[in-house]
Amino acid sequence: MRACVHRENHKSHGVMKVKNLEKGETSMSEKEIIDGLRKAVVNYDDEGVKKLANEVIEKGFDPLKAIQEGLVKGINEVGEKFGAKKIFLSELMIAAEACLAGMDILKPQVTATVRANVKTVGKVVMGTVYGDIHFIGKNLVATMLEANGFEVYDIGEDQPVEAFVNKAKEVDADIVGASALTTTTRLEQEKLVKAFREQGLKTKIMIGGAVVDDAWAERVGADGYAKNLQEAVNLAKQFMERK
């Protein structure tokens, strides 16, 4: 890094940005900022993420690159640590929050042209089934999917089958994710699959939650079961690749 006084002319997605740096101010390179974003997510530093995300915009750096190589890389690293039981949910949640805070700042800066050129990986409707109000796992899966390029529609908790069906139809969803955390509510997943099949919808259905497994997914006719966050992301990606 070097201290400098200069004019920066960055052409970023058709937007010309000019930045005057005062004497003595330290300028971080794009690479350093993006790596800083990754590190800030990994270190659960939401304030750091916000600061760096704003810097990406101020300096006219590529917001999409910052999302993909900074925020997403960071949250995936954290997700892997969680999957390996090296960190706990409290830490994962703060990291996810930091990642989303950065997304909120950077996403609107990704221009329409760029958005049009970057294909959404897929559309996912997420929810917790009727009678079940657990949401932590569902929210985290939604965050991870979003971070990995999916367009996520979170319909919330305690949602009847019709709510999943209606939302999937409305947004033309590729995937539906249904979470059930209690022994008394997993039957709703079976009803959900049945409803989608009866209506001839081709939406892939993945299920998750502490009381379900592969055997249950097979029994109720779901397209897949994800044991953890990373598996959920991988499964969703597999569904899209097979399309």
Next chain:
Amino acid sequence: MMTGKERILAAFGDGSPEDIPSVLNYAHLALWRGPHFWNDFAEGKPWWIKELWDIPKLLEVEETMQRKLGTDWAWGADICPSREWRKNHMVVPTSRAVYMRDITPGATVWQYIIEEPPPEGTHATYPNVDLSGIIKTKEDVEKYVYVRKAETLIEEGRTDWVEAVVKKFGHKKFILSQIGNPLEAACDFIGPMPSIKLFIKNPTLLKQLVDRTADATIEEIKAYAKMGTDGVWAWEWYTGEIISPAQFEAIGKPAIQRCIRSAQQLGLKYIFYPTGVGKDWQAGLESILDMKPDGIHLEESKKGFDTDLSWQASVLKAKGLQDEITLFGNVDSINIVQEGTSEELEREVKRQIDVGRNEYGGRFVMDVGSPITPETSLERLIEYMNLVRKHGGKR
């Protein structure tokens, strides 16, 4: 012939353990909140008597359930709505809907629809509210987290259900009441997500909140003790993959320790049910065991965590706690009780009793790991209970 109460007390070391006690945790979830089991036990009584807290009728349901299942405890002798609330509410069933009517003079909302639980049953809920923006200081904690004194709980009639259950079943059954564990209770005030975040963002405030909810829990414990309850059941979900053992040790343990001591000083058994605790969280389990609750109950092994009963027994024994803490069984309520063949069920019941008696030394209560599922039939539960009696009878 020992009564159920004597069996359980013997398993807690108050006497000579001969028969293995047999219980079902969270009986009210599947048994009371879904029509399938309700029909088995209510003998034609309408479902809404639960909503109204019609104590005499609910006692009849409980009695039928006890007669048909014969568990050794009466689960859920808990705090109920106040006498005033019960007096001022009535149910009006119509052909279109069932209405709960509030006849309190000047009530703002005087009538609302109540619905029968779905066939698969419902489960206990906690308020999913976010007060994190309101509770920011110790003063806020004291202002918003209300501690209702034991005397007030009793005066207001909130312990009427406990009193009725104790009177009806207390001579033969172990009466168990649920309490809000301090960490879990924190959810009620600032919501689950914000409270989890506080572990990292503001542990000092969280600790103040948890200390305050412990004060409220202790008052509940005092009220239960006055009513004649035998033990309290403390569920905690801020364990396992949710927080680290170090976070539990720093924030949860001091407050929970106070609750345990309070119960024990009043002669109540404190049964701790932390969820998600398996081999990966052994340091946390050891931290829990250091508090010396009277009983420890871990869920069955599930996705991502292994809670094998033999492993539990070995952890407790390694700490020299086999004469101080009672171990609870954790038969898999889905894969064994609901789905397993009769042979698989018998094998697992026998195995767990063997672990409890021979590996652990006898301080053991047979139970399922998680609430019984609505898909399980009454006949299957009776089969399970009979197997425990068969293999857990006198040596």
